[in-house]
Every structure is written in C-alpha cells, then in structure tokens.
Amino acid sequence: MLSLLVFLPLAVGVVLALARRLPDAAARWGWVVLSAVEVVLVAALWLSDPVPAPSGLQFEQRVDWMPTVGSSYHVGLDGLSWPLVAVTVVVFAACSVHALGAGRRPRQQAALFCFLQTTCLGLFAAQDLLLFFVFFDLSIVGMYFVIAGWGHGNAARSALTFFLYTFLGSLALLVGFIGLYLAAAPHTFDIVELSRSAPLRGSGSVGVLVLGAILLGLAVKTPTFPFHTWLPPAHTDAPAIGSAVLAGVLLKMGTYGFVRIAMPLLPDAWRDWAWVVLAVGVVSVLHGALVALAQTDLKRMIAYTSVNHMGYVVVAVGAAGVVTGSAEQARQVAVTGAVTQMVSHGLITAALFLLAGVLHDRAGTYDTSSFGGLARPAPRYAALFSVAAFASLGLPGFSGFIAEFQVFTGAIATAPVSAVALLGIVVTAALFLRAVQRLLTGEVRGHSHGFADVHAREFWSVAPLLVLALLIGVFPAPLLQVVQPAAAQLVDLVGR
C-alpha cells in the first residue's frame, strides 16, 4: 500500500513523458487528478490506522535489494514521517492546481513533478540509508531540471549552483553513511537495526567525525547559516510551483535527516555536537531574519525567511541534544515543535511562494517597491497575502505559532541561551509587516494598476494550504497525537 503511494506518481509521470501527442489540457488535468488520488490515498492510509504504535512502523515493507551490502528496500511510516508525507502530498496537489494556468511544455512539467513527488515520498518513507541517499540525489536532479527548464532570469546558473552545492553536500552524506555502515557489527545500511544497535556509541572521535559528515550534508540541504547562499538565487529563478515544492518539501529532507538519521543513530556524537547545532540554529534564525529584512525582492525575502524558519527547527533539535540537567519533557516538546514547524513551514511558505508567483505572472517582477495599494484592485489577493504573511510570522490561530511556541518552550527550558533566537520572531514580524505595507497599502501605483484579482485556480491552490494551517493552529491535538509519541521515543534514543 505504501509502495503504491510512493511509486504511483512515477508511473503516471512515465506515461505522461512518453505520450507525445497528449493535448496540454489533458496533461494538466491528469496531473491534478493524480495528486488528488494521492491525497485520497494518504487519507485512506491515515484512517485505516490513525494512532501509530509508539515504537513500531506502520505499513512496513521490506524487500532485499543489495544483500551483500546489507541494504534493502525497506519502507515504513512512523510519527515523524507521517506528517511530512501528508504535507508533501498536499503541497504537490496545490502546485498541480496552480499549474492549470498557461505554462511552457505542461506535459514534461507534469511528468517531472510526478517524478519529483515520488522521490520526496520515497525519501520520507525510506528506512534504509542507501534508499534515503538515492532518493535524496534524485530529488536534486529533478529540481535542477525544474529550475533549468522552467525558470526565468539566469535560471541555468542558479540551477547549476543549486545542483553543485547540494550534490557536494550529498557526497558528505554518503561518506557519513559509509562510516555508519562500516561501524555496524553486521555491516548494514538499515536504519531500524542501526538505531537499535547505535553502532558508534562510546567510540568518541570516529562517531563525531561520521556525524560531522552527515551534519554537513544535511546542513547544506536544510540550509543552515554558512551553506545557505544557494537558496535565494535558486528561489528567485525557479518557477512558482518549483519554489513551492523546493521550500515546501525539499528543505524538509535536510531537517528530516536530523530526526531520522543523525539523532537516533549517533546519540553520543549528537550530544557532543548539540551545542554546535544549537549555535548554528540560533545564528541561522537571526541571520535569516535580518537579511530578509533588507531584501526588496519579495521571493528572495521569502527564501531568507525559510532559512529563518528552518533555523528554528535546528535550534529545537540542537536543544534536544542538551541532555545534562534538563527536563526530559522539555526536550520532547522541542522535538515535537521541530516536526510541527516542518509541517507548518511546508504549508505556509508554499502558499507564500505561490502568491509571489501570481505577482510574477501578472507583472513579471518580484520587486515590492514597484507595487503599492494592491488591496484596491485585488482585494482577494490582498486578503490571501496578509493571511499568509501573518501565519508565517507566527500569529496564533495558525500552525506557525503552535510550532514556534513549542520550539521555544522546549529550547529555552533545556538551553536558556536559545532565548536570543526569540528576537528572530520580532524581526520576522517587522519584515512581513513591511512587505504587506509596501505591497498592499497606500495609494495604487506602479504595476498595481490593472492588477487582475486572483483567478479560481490560483485561489484554490493557496486557500486549502492556509485553511490547513488554520486548522492545525486551532486544533493541533490530532497532529500532536501522532508526533508526540514518536518524539518521546526519539528523545529516549538520544538520551540513552
């Protein structure tokens, strides 16, 4: 059932790619139907077994792939990967609806995005390091072609920068995986067995080195402070749906790597690295927020806020590693907050990028100063944009607040120094308000004249995302019921 969910988009993608004479509309609607089916599948899976057993995997499937190397096609879902699979499916559905409008080569685009969806779902369901790595690399290749194929501005250069950065990062990841593989007593790449045996426990420097390599790879993908310079150009030159997927799903692979691989498999090393990760997280939060404040290009600003939001996740997982003298419950709260933040950032930032895409469709530029008083010609667009902006800056009633609240509660309770990152909230609030003011308020000028209000397809691609964010914001219990036990188990693993 899970493998069907993962590989169905690939199958449809191949069909779309090969069917040369398919009319454009058929390709677009085909993609929409597929993503709808995926959403239904996820819902069906969810209803069949709502509360996962704390330690076990749901829908576990395992087939031997490389027995000599100890690697197998091992997929399964648990509290950590469930929400991310759901977000992936929802974001891709939103993109498919958004892409109903005019676009270049829709058939190839739909096929490429189906391929990308398979890689993302595959990664989140993977319970084997090599499988994780294969999907990790394939997603980079997929996103390279999305940016190079359908981007604007100097798409080729930024696509290449994106590819090289993340590819080099993935190599560091591979070296780390091999280190783990060799350290395991019966050589194996399987995550479940590795987490049970935690091979490098008590081995001091080797464990630290291996985790260093893994952290480098994940840091490039998250992205955290020093390695984030590929993100803004990649976003500014990517098409709207490309950015939405890149921010909504691909960035989560880095952070998911922390909670799936780094923490459970290398607890000792993680505790040694905890303070460094926390520091990098705090710097990412502040640096991301401040640089976003100085941007005039809307998409670059949203890209930097992604660095800021991902910084919160890094702070939370870093704090979860500070084991000495801190309440276990606080660390559980931090990890739950981290996973909630991944979900919330996925929904809200995808919506923001789609809205930014609408700006570019109409006026061909993202520069906020060339717009003004949009609320008059396009009230519905203004409403959507302000709701998304407030959700992103952490207004209660949206999932952003629930995530940030838990992240800070957990992080400050375990490591008070992370209170510094709180300033990030205020700076984020300032930059979003400034963006709202520049775009929506004041008298109508520049490109705002004759700015057509939001079409049905644009509305119905953004609205569901914001409604979901609102639902999680107001009724977080269902989501937290799933995440909390898995977070508790993870914290035990790190603490042992």
Next chain:
Amino acid sequence: MTGGVEAVLFWGLGAVAVAAGIAVFRTDSMARATYALAASFVAVGAQVLFLHLDYVGVVVVLMMVMEMAVMAVYMVMFMGMNPALMPMSMVHSRRTSLGIALGAFLVLGGGALLVPWPSRRGAPALDLTASLGEAVMGSKMLVMLVVSPVLFSTIVAALVLALPRGRYDRLGDDLRRRPADDPQPGGAGR
C-alpha cells in the same frame, strides 16, 4: 672441458654478446647494425648451450639468423637504403637514455651479485629435451593450446596492418574477377 676453460669460454661469449650489442647502436649504418645484432644473438645462443639447454640454444641461433635475413630484406625493400653506405644517426636525448641504461645495469647487476640466491631445488632430468616434450604435452599443455591462437592472431593482425591491398582490390567486390588485378604482372595462370 674442464671448469676453468669452460668459465673462460663462457665469459668470452658474454663479452662478445655485449660488445656486439653496443656495436649495434654505435654504427651509423643499418646493415652493420643488423650483423652486430646477429653476432650478439649467436653468442647468447652459445651461452645457453653452455647451460645445457641444447634445444633452446639451437632454436635461438637458427631463429636469429633467419630474422636477420628478413630484416635485411625489409630494410632494402622499405628503407630504400643501400645497406652499406647509408650514414644515419637518428638519435635523441642520448644523455638521459645513457643514464637510465647505466642505472639499470647497476641495479640489476648489483642485485644479481648481492642477492642471497637460494640453492637449487630438484635435479635436472637426464634427457632435458624429452622432459621438455613431456611438459609441453603434459602439465603445460594449456600454454601450447594458447600459443597457437597467438600465432594465428599475429598472422591475421600483421597482414591486416601491412597489406595495402585486400582480396577485394585484387578480385573485385564479388571475388569473381579472374585474373586477379595485381600491380606486378605475371604469376600463375596468367
């Protein structure tokens, strides 16, 4: 033949071989070089005979003589050189090669003298050539099995490289043209 005379003879032959070897590269005429090489080979063949390897020694001597003949014919045919006169000294980077040669000699020679060679293991068979025959047909049969395709492939490869004109040039595309169109007239059935 007493040991002493045998040693003197052996060293003599060695000196002849090395002197002829050096002569090959010092003379400026290709012909003289060929003769020097032949002399060197004959000396080596003789030395091998001294080492009781009669069959191999004789084979080496005979083969070398034939090869020198082929080389002479070859030079006349291709180089268009009068074997006697042609002064040529097409040499390059003499100093480096001399250095490398001396170095090689010192290393190998030194190694030969200084290495504690183990003592002999097992006695030579009474009739060496017969034992060779049995080995070739017995334990080392696969070697001979493989040498045959080597010779076959040498023939094919050498002809493919050397022959400017193939069978289709001589007998036409459908190999039916008779008589064959050869650059030199005459020959059987013309």
Next chain:
Amino acid sequence: MTLQAVLVIAAALFAVGLYGAISQQVLVMVMMGLELMVNAVILAAAGLWWFLAPTPDGHVLLLVVVAAMTVEMAMGFAVATVLHRSRGSDMTDMSTDLKR
C-alpha cells in the same frame, strides 16, 4: 660460470638494449633494442632455470619467451610498414600528432 656471472652478463645486455630502445628514433632500431632486451631475458631465464629450479615446467618458459620474441618482432615489422605507408617515415619523433 656461476649464476651471478650469467645474471651480470644478462644485466649488461638488458642495459644495452634499454639504451638502444630509448635513444633510437628509427622504429626498427628501437625494435633491435627490444630484441636485445629479450635476449637478456632468455639468458637470465636459462641461468636462473639451470641454477635454481631445473624443472621441465621452467623449461617451457624459455620456449614461451622465444615465441613471444618472434611475435613481437613480427608485429613490429607490421607496425613499421603501416607507419611507413601512412606517414611516409618510420621515425618515432615524426609522428607526434596525438599529444596533450
């Protein structure tokens, strides 16, 4: 005559052959150098065989060496011919189109 003597003479021959192979420009002369080196190998092999392990199997090795020499020389002449025909000269220094 002892093993050392045989090997020293063989080493001398090998060195001369190597000198010739490296210093000569004409392909045929280079081949002569190679032949001298093979000769040295034959002599060394014979010596080593006689003084260390006079087994029939070792004897076959000498045949193989001789066969190898003839095959290499044959191919050498073929290469010389094709070089002469297509490039007009069989000097190794004249044919340096394929480099870097």
Next chain:
Amino acid sequence: MTGLGTGLGSGGWVLWALVAVPAVVGAALCAAGTSARGRQRWAPVTAVLVLVLECVLAALAALQRPSVSVPFLPFAPFALGVDGLAALVVPAVTVVALLAVVVAAADVDAARGRFCGLMLLFVAAVVVTATATTLPTLLFAWEVMGATSYALVGFAWWQRHRVAAGEVAFLTTRLADLGLYVAVAAALAGGGGLALSDLPAASAGWRDVVAAGVLVAGLGKAAQLPFSFWLSRAMEGPSPVSALLHSAAMVAMGGYLLLRVAPLLAATGWAATTTAWIGVSTAVLMGVVALAQRDLKQLLAASTAAQLGFVVLAAGVGSVSGGAVQLLAHAATKALLFLAAGAWLSALGTEQLPALRGVARRWPVVGVCATVGAASLAGLAPLSLWASKDEVLTAALRTSGWLYAAGLLGAVLSAGYAGKVLVLIWRRPRAGAEREFDTEETGDRHVGWLEKGPLLVLAVAAAALSVAALPPVRQALAGVLGERGAPGPEPGELAVSAVLAVLAVAAVGRWGVPEPSWARNWLGLGRLAVSGVARPTERLARALARFDDAVVHRGVASGAVLVLRAARAAAHLDRAGIGAGVERVASAVRRLGGLARRPQTGLVHHYYVHAVAVLAAGAVLLLLVR
C-alpha cells in the same frame, strides 16, 4: 474533544459560546467584507446584535463562574475559567465594546464589514485573554489581540502613515510579548505547571524568570514606561477603536494580567516592588506628558497610560480589588472621553485643543457627558476614579510612604490635565475659530443620536462606580475577589485627595498649564525607539545582506576548492564578483589540467622513460616500506 465534556456540565457552553460566537461571526464578516461592495449596512447591525448577546452571556458567565478545558498542546490544555476578577472585567469589556460599535455604526462609513468583523474578533480575543487559566491559552489570545489591534489601528490602509502607526504598535507589543514566551518556557522548566494559579509553585530560579517575563509582557500591553510611545502612534486609528482598545480592553488587559499574577509577583519579592515603582513613575511622568499635550486624543492617550500606572501600582502593592475597581472606573471614564473626542472630531474635523474652545457649549449633551468624564478623570469627589484611586493609594501607603507620595503627585497631575480639558471645553469660543476646524478631516458639523446615546450610558457608569468606595460594597467586592480584611481608605485620605483635586483644577483654570516641549513628544521615547532600535537593525540587516551575497558565497566556494586565491578575489567586490569567483575556479583547474597533460608529449621514448622510472620507484618503494 473529550475535555469539552468536563466544562459542558456546569454552564461550560456559556463560556464556549462567549468565545466562539464573536470569533466565528467576526471571521465571517471579515471574509464577506473584503469581497462585498456598497454600504454594507448589514455589518454594524449584526455586530451590535452579537455584542448584545455577548453582554448577556458575559453576565451569565459572571454568575455561573464556569471553567472548561480542551486538549491543546501535549503539556498544557486550552483552558478557560471565570474567576472573581474575570467576572468583573468581562461584562465591562463587552458593554464598552457594544457602545463602541454603536458609535462606529455612525462614525465609520467605509468597509464596514471588515471593521465590525475585526472588532468582533478583538472582543473574542479579549474574552479569551481575560478568562485564560493557562499560560499557552493566554499567549494565544494575547497575540491575536495584538494582531487585531494592528488591523484596527491601520484600518484605513489607503493612508500609509496610519498603517505605519499600526506597525509600530504591533512591533512594540510583540517585542514585549517575548516575555511571555520566556515565561512559558521557564514555567515548564520550573516544573510548577502552566496554570496561572500555580505559577508561584515553580522552583526559585525559574520563578524569577517567569515573573520577569510576565511583567515585561504586561508593561508592554499596558503601555507603561518604557513602551508607552506606541499608544501615542495608536491614536491614528478611528476613535471608536481607541475608545474600546485604549481604554477598556487591550491596554487594560496589561494591567489585568498583572493583577491576576499579583500572588506570583508578591512571591518573588523584587517583582512586586519593581511593578509598583514602574506603575507610579508612569503615572507621574505620563501625567506630565498629558499636561503638555495640545492634541485632545494625545492627551487622553497619555492619561490612559497614567491611569493604568495606578492599576499596575495596585498589582505591585497587592490590592487586587483596588486595581479592579480602578480598571472598571477608568474603562468607563476613558471610553466616554474618547467617544466624545471622536464625536467632536467627526463634527469639527479637528482634535487640536485650542480649536475645541467652548465646544461643550455647542453640543450641550456631549459637553455635559465629557464634563462628567473629565471630572471623574480629575478625581473630583463623588465620581468613580476618585474612589478607586484612593483605595489604591491606601494600599500603597501600607507598603511605603514614598509610593503614597508619588501616587498622590500622580493624582494631582491627573487632576491637572483633566482640569485643563474641563476648563477649555467650557470657555467661550474665540471669534473666527471656524478657520481652525477641519485640520484632520472634513467635519460634518453634526453629532447624531447614535453617538450621544452611548455617551450618556458611560457618563452614568463613570459617576455610579464611585459607590464601590462605600465600605459595604467594598467588602462584598473584596469577598468576590477573595481578599478578606483589606482595610479601606480612611475618610481623611479621601478628603485629602478630593481637596487636592479641586485645588489642582482651580489652579489650572487660573494660571493655565506649562507645556514643556520634551514632554509634548512623549519624552522622546518614540524617536529614541526608532533611532535606537529600528534604524540600527535595518543598517545591520543591509550589512548582513551584502556580507551574505559577497563573502559567504565565495567563502564556501573557496573552502570547497582549496586552490582559490581569495585575497585577489576580495579586491573587486562588484556584481561580477560572483562570476569572477567561478571563473577563477575554472582557470585554476585548467592550469592543473595543463600540468597533468604535460608528460603526454607524443614522443614514445618519453613514455619509455616515464614507465621505467615509475616502475623502478615502485620496486624501491616496496623494498623500503617493509
């Protein structure tokens, strides 16, 4: 939703309805408001109906005192409960909100749907804040309140300076709200539990952090020093908004929170004294600022901060009942004055005090109500603020004489600025005052009955609330709030404050009032905040952005390829900088490639030399490394 069950039994549905109805209807109104065109007359009508229902529900809740909780976060439920304090404040807020919306029906004529929607959302947020019993619930509503206030202050988004004012208000309060985030974390770490009632049970160190956090948040919202400058900018919102937000609801919630956590402040010792002193110093300084104002709304805003100072002082000295009464009295009085100012603004188009000379004479009903309000604000004898202020001052006297003296000075100052207004509106208008009208907007020279009605109600409330000073009522009130045996103000103190107030008003009438410039622009706090905080952050942001684009990108690239000579690359930091960086990598690698290709000379004998040399080296390596 299992938690829901526990609340439903004992009137929990009242509390849920109290919260859910305005929230849902407000959201619906906002959504409808953005797309619908035309006068949208239906919006104010629905809003008024909903608020009437709210008032009834509030009264019911005050009587039944229900409490409900539903699972919200793993470590803390979403719990609401009506205790004594809430029972007092919630009805007051709903009434003022109703009156404000009634006035707004006449006053605000554009995008009414959005306005009423936001007002209902605001009311819902305030109700949740007032009744929240756990910190996460409080923080949830606290932030929503901040956001709706931003939306309401910047309601007229087509005028950019109003939206900027909203932004200043929102950012300042949000900065202060960080205190609550820290407080929640500290409470969790302290292990005491996240309910407001058992915050004092946290372990010592963490308890101080909780107290500090809550204090900062409360001061931020209550516009106390040093955060009070945002209140001045918030005046650019419509008058009904100021009436509700900056008198009865949002600002009051700051003081209300401090009152609710008074036991925590008392438990941490230093927190109580700091709260008290901040309260009383705000009362004094803001009193001076109010005195110096020439704009009616700015004066009222400063006076709000000052009066809230007394509430904070009450929280500091632990007299919850005094603070509560002060809160209610102030709510009624200030709402009245703001609505009056609003009426005059919409009629005459100006708020400047010189232009409003003798305005009471022109519209006697509004004039009289404004006079009652101003008198009560001045602390004149029989009115509400006089009684509530004294109760607070007596409690202050018990803790320290200096506090009492400063409090008294504050009272005198409040009498001063209230007197200034009183005197001004009853003076005979100068000839030719017409020219000074219509400075802010074009007035319609008419005050309708929709605006006068609420004024009358508030005037009655402002006067009647002084009954709380009577001993029997005060005892009952203290009982409700669970404060037994707090001695009430002696008649002597009451008399002293009444006389002082009359003297102050007379002095102002006679000699006028000094208006120092440093006081007029709110002690320069606004400019200080902008130049001290906002500008440097922007400069830092721009510097980081440049640093980010140029150096980090190349730093990482050179780190990846060791060969790059960064020194030369840093020389020209222009746009091509990044292009040149990549170009340098390519040329470095090309040179290396050239180097690697050199042995491939095409000369065979070179290959021989290389082969023999390497093999010899290999053999030597083997023999050496054994």
Next chain:
Amino acid sequence: MDAAVDTAMGKAPLELLPEICLLLGALATLLLGSFLPRQRQGVARLVAVVALVACAVTGALALGGPAHTVYAHTYAVDDATGAVRLVVVVATLLVLALSAGEVSGTPRESETYCLLLLSALGTVVLAGADDLLVLAVAFLLASVPLYGLIGTARTGAAAEAVLKTYLLGALTNVLLLLGVALLAALAGATTHADLAGALAGAPAAPVAVGVVAVLAGLLFKAGAVPAHAWVPDAAQGASATAAAFATTVPKIGALVAAYRLLDALPRSGPAALDWPLLVAVLAAASMTLGNLAAFGQDDPRRLLGWSTVSQVGYLLMPVAVAGRAGSALPALLLYVAGYAVSNLGAFAVTAALPGRRTLASYRGLARRRPVLAGALLVCLLGLVGTPPTAVFAGKVAAFTVAWDGGLAWLVVVAALNTVASLFYYLRWIAPVFRTEAHPAADAGSPAGADPREGAGPARGSALVAAVLALVLGVVLVPLAGLLGSPPVR
C-alpha cells in the same frame, strides 16, 4: 586448495567450451569472410554474434558449478572466470553493435570481427589464467589482436596510435617475461597455487622486482599509470570500434589477473611486502592524473580516453586489497561490469555521431537526438557514479572494501576525484542540454547537415548500454552476492 578438485589429469576440454566457442567463432568469421562478397560480409558478423552467444550460454551454465582448476591447476574455472566470460561477451556484443555503421561494407570487415573475437578470447584466458606461463601467453593473445584492431583505421592518427600502443606493449611484455622468469625460478613452480608457499622463503629483492615487472605488463593492459600513455592516443586515433574495445575489454582480464596474482602472493616471511600500498599508490596516481588531464580536453574521444585512465584508478582499489578484505572480488566484478557497460554506452554515442569531434559540436543535441542525449547523460552520470547506476553500486562496494582493507586515505582521494570528475563530464553534458542552439552554429557543425547521422545500430547500442547501466545498478547487485566465494587456487 580444498575447493580445487582437479579433474582427470586436468585435460577436460569441455571445461573450456566457452573459450573454444570464441576461437571457433574467430576462425569461422575469417574463413567465411574470405569467400563473401564485400557487401554481404554481414554474415560474418552474424557468425561472430552466434559464437559470442554460444560462449555466453556455455559460460552461464558453467557459472553454477563448484570452483575448480583444470589443465594441472593452470586454469581456474570459478565465479570470477564465469563473470568475466559474461561481461566480455556482453561488451563485445555491444562493440559489434556500435561498429555496424562504421565497419560494415569495408574490405577489412571480417578481419575486424576475427580480431575482436581473438582479443576477447585473450581477455577471458587472461582472467582465468592461474599460472604465470598461461598469464604471459594470454597477455600476448590479448594484445596482438589489439594492435591489429587499432591499426585498421588506415589514417595517420591510427598509425601513430598503433605505434605507441605497440611500443609500450612490447616494452611491458619484455618486463612481464622477465618477471615471470624471476618468479618461476625463485618459486620453482609457475602455478599461483604453489607461488604463495614457495615464495615465502625467497629473498625479498628479486621477488619485488619480479612482481613489479609482472604488474607492469598487467598495468599496461589495464591502461593504468605508468603504462597509460597509449590509452588517450588509442581512444582518439583509432576507429570508434577499436577505441571502444581497447579502452574497455582487455582491462577486465588484466584486473582479474592482477587480483589473482596479488591474492596468491605470500603474506608472511621475508618476501611478504606491502603490495596493497604499491597498488594503492598507482591507483591514486591513475585516478588523479586521469581526472586532471581530462579537464582541458576538447575532443570527446580523447576525454573518454583520459576518463578511462581515471576509472581504472578506482577499479584498482579492490585489487589493492585483494585477499585482505572480504568481498573485494565481487566488488571488483560488479564495478567492472558497470564500468564496461557505461563506457561502451558513451563510446556508442561518439560512434553514432562520427562527424562531431569537438565538445562544442554537441550543442543542442538534446533537441534533435533525445535518445542519444539521454543515453549519453545516463552513461556519463553513470561514470561519475551518481545513483542508481551500476557504477554507483560498484563504487560504493569498492569504497567500502578499500575502507575495510585499511586504505582509508585512498577512499578519501577517490571521493575527491569523483567530485572533480563531475566537472569535466558536465563540460560535455552542458552543451548537449543547452537550449539556445541557434541554427547558424548548428548548420556550421560538420555533421549538422547529414540526416542519417545519429541513427542506425550505434544509436541502438548506446540505448541498450544506457539501459543496462541502469538495470545492472538495481538487478546485478544481488547477483554479485552469488560471486562471493574467494578465487580458487
């Protein structure tokens, strides 16, 4: 030794059926070719294909059997030989396919097929040889036809390529013979089985010289430093068929032979030298030199030549830890299979586009020849080692084995080189997928006008190779598991 069951007096011709099929195939193609008209020499190709398939079938049947040696322990029939047989046959079939366009109808067509089969036979025997003498002779059998193949192109460049290949081959052959002579004399016997025991007592210096000399020959065949000079010249100068074959197939035999030799050397006593370090140093030199030299290349064939030199560096990693790490042999076989297919795929693309001899001329290929562009992309990314191609699986296995064998520094060097290799492959891929191929430049490139160019069997072979590169990545790996048993002696 226990697994080595020596059948009756070693002379069981049926054991060598696959080899015999190849030999008969070679003879048949030559004889048939000399009677066929020039236009119908396709029949010779058919015979060659039949011979190869027969060899594959018999080889596959023999694959399952117990590992043993034949002909008095001189030839090993075990998993390694079985795998090499299959890989060589598949590779030769791919070469036949890609040569169709270039060779069919030429006067030398049947001779080319004969030489291909002979060299394939040589490679298989070289891989299976378990005796120094057979090794020497197999070396000859593998290299002589190669000289013939490289020289058939009848151009100045081909002549020069064959000159260089021949001279380096001759020198290394002499060294090989010297090494064999030394080792045979010292050990008193020539089979690998006896080598370990007999050499233990021998003095270190001659053993070192002997082994280095033998390795010189094998390194020439594999195209590794120090005898690598001929590889780029052969790849650039020779015809596409010869270039593809020379840079792919012979090295399979050489690497397995090197593995068997190093596995058989003594590990204790005075003669136990640090072979892994020597081979590791040569591997590092090959991969680094190959990568760096490939950067500035403009001719795709020469770039592939240098890439071959670097790939052999990675291939030498499992050979370096022969016998010291558990699954070194399966790793080597897996990587060799993946490499052969990927390399031949890339050469097939160059064969399909003979006119395009500069990287720039490949601009905009994706628009007009999507299949070729796709195959090229898969093969080149395969050569880099991106997942899920077979080379990736091979590289992971090789890295792991080298790390296990104690050569961690080599793994780091290899990782860095992998990253560096990405750049020059991208220099070739980038123009292929660059969209703004304005027609003017396109018409200008020599092959632009020729409509037939890019079609035909070469394209088919490129596609098959690319698909194999991917499929092998997923399917073959479990198969490699079967070849887990160590080489029989």
